[in-house]
Amino acid sequence: MGFDWRDLELFIAAADSGSIARAAERCHIVPSAASKRLSDLEAAFGTALLERHNRGVRPTAAGLALLVRSRGLLEEAGRVEREIASYGAGLSGHVRLFANISSIVEFLPPVLASFDRQWPGIRVDLEEHVSARIAQAVTEGVADLGVVSELLRHDGLELTLCRSDELVLLAPPGHPLTRQTRLRFAAALDYPMVGLKAGSTLHGRLLLAAGDIGRDLPLRIQVGSFDAVCAMVSAGLGVGVVPRAAISPYLVPLGLAALTLDEPWATHHLYLCRKAGASLSPAAERLFGHLAASGESA
Numbered sequence: 001m002g003f004d005w006r007d008l009e010l011f012i013a014a015a016d017s018g019s020i021a022r023a024a025e026r027c028h029i030v031p032s033a034a035s036k037r038l039s040d041l042e043a044a045f046g047t048a049l050l051e052r053h054n055r056g057v058r059p060t061a062a063g064l065a066l067l068v069r070s071r072g073l074l075e076e077a078g079r080v081e082r083e084i085a086s087y088g089a090g091l092s093g094h095v096r097l098f099a100n101i102s103s104i105v106e107f108l109p110p111v112l113a114s115f116d117r118q119w120p121g122i123r124v125d126l127e128e129h130v131s132a133r134i135a136q137a138v139t140e141g142v143a144d145l146g147v148v149s150e151l152l153r154h155d156g157l158e159l160t161l162c163r164s165d166e167l168v169l170l171a172p173p174g175h176p177l178t179r180q181t182r183l184r185f186a187a188a189l190d191y192p193m194v195g196l197k198a199g200s201t202l203h204g205r206l207l208l209a210a211g212d213i214g215r216d217l218p219l220r221i222q223v224g225s226f227d228a229v230c231a232m233v234s235a236g237l238g239v240g241v242v243p244r245a246a247i248s249p250y251l252v253p254l255g256l257a258a259l260t261l262d263e264p265w266a267t268h269h270l271y272l273c274r275k276a277g278a279s280l281s282p283a284a285e286r287l288f289g290h291l292a293a294s295g296e297s298a
Contacts, residue, residue, distance in 0.1 A: 015058075015063060092121035100149060101225060112124060141275065145280075145284060161272075166243070167267075172257075181260060195223075197222045234250075
């Protein structure tokens with residue numbers, strides 16, 4: 001068609017005001033140019049749209065039909081323009097975030113809630129996975145961002161430290177190990193243990209730590225979450241090694257003891273990860289910055 005959105009805006013202004021001169025003023029063009037554009041619009045449709053008279057103009061029957069349609073078209077065009085522009089500004093969009101259980105339990109809920117309040121147009125889809133799977137997903141582009149524990153390999157990833165915590169030994173009330181507040185990991189290996197499922201970073205770390213001192217890891221029960229570890233330990237089914245921040249809400253209610261591990265590997269780090277050398281969408285860039293800033297202020 002031989003017209004554009006500005007022609008429709010001018011036509012609506014003329015129909016609403018009843019005057020080509022006032023329509024020209026509203027659309028910031030000179031009256032002669034406005035009259036020419038309206039004549040060209042009528043030529044494009046092959047019919048008169050405005051009836052011209054001494055006091056101004058009024059829509060014809062065809063003009064009234066176009067007036068109704070034009071308002072809807074311009075409103076929809078405005079919505080499209082705002083939506084697409086908001087993507088460029090990072091105000092809207094969709095971000096796929098993969099995170100391990102530690103980060104979900106320790107800090108992500110309030111941080112994601114504050115992000116949602118600040119950027120309500122950005123939808124964050126969160127999935128829980130073990131760190132190795134998260135690293136693979138971010139490298140392959142399945143996830144935009146990830147939160148992981150220490151990785152043995154992180155080829156193709158950029159890591160940013162966002163949280164640090166300590167691993168502690170969790171023991172039930174009256175357990176022989178609770179006679180001390182600080183101990184070596186070897187002492188815990190003399191008792192049945194409760195731990196996370198195989199494949200988690202923490203499970204792998206404990207296997208290595210036991211192997212380094214020539215011991216097996218005496219896992220009696222393997223579960224999928226830290227609250228389940230707490231429940232099993234509270235029932236007297238073993239002791240467990242867990243991040244302090246992840247289990248702190250359960251210590252007093254369950255009467256559990258969190259004992260300091262005197263080991264160099266007992267510092268627990270969480271990292272933001274993104275694909276190395278790849279640009280993020282504006283929405284993902286804003287989420288990355290929000291997560292990183294929350295770590296700096298923690």
